[in-house]
Amino acid sequence: MKKLLILIVAGALYFHFYPNEKLNNWLLEQKSVVLSYFSDATDTQVRLSPTKVYKDISRDFAQFNSKEQAYVAEITDNRETLMSFYQRHCVKKKQTSKLHRDNLIIVCKTISNYSKYF
Numbered sequence: 001m002k003k004l005l006i007l008i009v010a011g012a013l014y015f016h017f018y019p020n021e022k023l024n025n026w027l028l029e030q031k032s033v034v035l036s037y038f039s040d041a042t043d044t045q046v047r048l049s050p051t052k053v054y055k056d057i058s059r060d061f062a063q064f065n066s067k068e069q070a071y072v073a074e075i076t077d078n079r080e081t082l083m084s085f086y087q088r089h090c091v092k093k094k095q096t097s098k099l100h101r102d103n104l105i106i107v108c109k110t111i112s113n114y115s116k117y118f
Contacts, residue, residue, distance in 0.1 A: 050076040056110045064103055071098045072107060086111045 015023070054076040061069055075085040088094050090108035099107065 050078055050082050053082060053111055053114060056113075057107055060103075060106050063106070068099050068103055075107075082111065086115065 015027070054073065057072055057076070064072065075081050086108070089096055089104060090111060095101070096104060
């Protein structure tokens, strides 16, 4: 363990006093990749669960036809598609042919209840 620590310190000192442009760029790239993995793994923010949104919308499924229900299941499959749908159809008010106007309002209203978690 002691030898490993000495090796790490020696490597850090070498790279500090004798920088190599390509190696430093590579190390910075690897560092950013590792930090993004750690950030994703240790993220403690409250996240929007698409299944929670789907459950809330499913209470109003009596008004939806089967194609609309399938589309709601598709957009609530993961966070990225849900956020994309919300930005496109709820924030920018772009209509979709896959949902009736009244049902789109229901979906947007339900998602907007959770918009602070985006």
